[in-house]
Amino acid sequence: MQLYNTLSRRKEPFQPLKPGKVGLYACGVTVYDDCHLGHARSTVVFEVLVRWLRRRGLKVTWVRNFTDIDDKIIRRAQETGVPWLEVAERYIASFQEDMSALGIPPAEIEPRATGHIPEIVDLIRVLQDKGFAYQGHEDVYFRVRRFPGYGKLSGQSLDDMLVGARIEVDPHKEDPLDFVLWKGSKPGEPAWDSPWGPGRPGWHIECSAMSMRYLGETLDLHGGGQDLVFPHHENELAQSEAATGRPFSRFWLHHGLLTINQEKMSKSLGNFFTVKEVLAKFPAEVVRFFLINAHYRSPLDFSDAALAEAETALLRLYTTMAHLEEVLGRHPDFKPGEYSYYPATLTLDECARLGSLTGRVDHALDDDLNTAQALGFLFEAVRLLNRLLEENSSEPGYLTILFNLHKELKELGAVLNLLQADPAAMVKSLRQKPLDLGISPEEIEQLIAARAAARKAKDFAKADNIRKDLLDKGILLEDTPQGTVWRVKG
């Protein structure tokens, strides 16, 4: 498989350092508030990567940290009068709740910065012994110019960074670009003892300490959002390699950012939607579909319209799954076997395409996790499958083809964490999405009954009027063999 490596700026074949085992460290969240959909994108991207690596037979250790001590948490604590630890705990729980609602399983290891103070202190001490760290006033800084490779990840040179950059002047720093490893605490702030006095870790050092603690000095994969390339990952890389003298991570993966009106979704811009807000309006699987329908390295623009589109698209997949299960359900005694069947509705080429579905999806995901292309193949298969379903045969060969395709769709869906729900139930719930309508379901049912009576009396004008009035309120009626059902017009 190939992955795009930020370090080399191109796709490279990926092989784990130790055969059969792979470690992934993905930067998690700072827990001072509810997470927004951008955080969900990040987590879903790495979740799919992990599922994919596992499908390829690798044993994956996924590490995703919580930054549970930092200026924003302290500020939040001061503003709300809630102890900082409680703030952190609350938003860790909130994050876990959100990810669980999105169907994302926990990572193998979810370390917290405050649980690794000894490792962090040790790491800083090594850096100090090697001359990469120095104490200035109450803080400890990393001596950026002593590390020759500084800038290799983000492609910047130290001297270029100085020009035009907004660098805060700090009289305790030897160089304005040096960054904090250990931050001395002010009175009343949370603090841990250290050789440099009471304080707390800087932002970057925790990730170096925790990733190496769980995955060794050289990681296979390290990832995060593109906004972390500089300074966070550049600094992590510098301090880690300075300390160990070894390559820190073989691959650096960075996903594109979620945007709104083409602008980055972020707390500071205030243009964000929390996961909870989005899940109140759209089912989790729709949100997942939306997030992986674009390549992970592209920017992805959020809007209600885009989510609604994703909902319709997902419904298409589930509708075919439901149809498939209905047909197979009509033949409970059927056993798939080596039967031949020649579909009348498909060309030879189309049969071949259906036959190579799994191979093509695998190939797409092998190529830098191209989920968008993989989904495209799934939709193509569904279109051909729909045509096949029209043949409505009872021959064992025909049923075998349906049986196998159903199995394939479910297996391929599992890699993307899609299509695992009961299709009939999913189709129903996707179509009858409850919203604020200004009319009660009881009233709707009454009108439907009135319309049914009119239709029975062949008074179609009256029946059509009722339907039209409801449509004006956003209620769409559908006459089905099981009677009239209603749904919210999308």
Add this chain to the structure above:
RNA sequence: GGCGGCAUAGCCAAGUGGUAAGGCAACGGUCUGCAAAACCGUUAUUCUCCGGUUCGAAUCCGGAUGCCGCCUCCA
């Protein structure tokens, strides 16, 4: 100012040298009292623009324009 990325149909979006996936929308058809839903079909001679390399380029190279990200906390 520096670094990086992106520009493909009405919209979203794959495709990185061999002649434009897929989704949504729209339109046509099947079905229906009429609809809706579902299904089928149609919809880019062309990939921001200008040069160049090549038998051949959306894909590679040079330039222009526009947008975005990072350089400050950020997934």
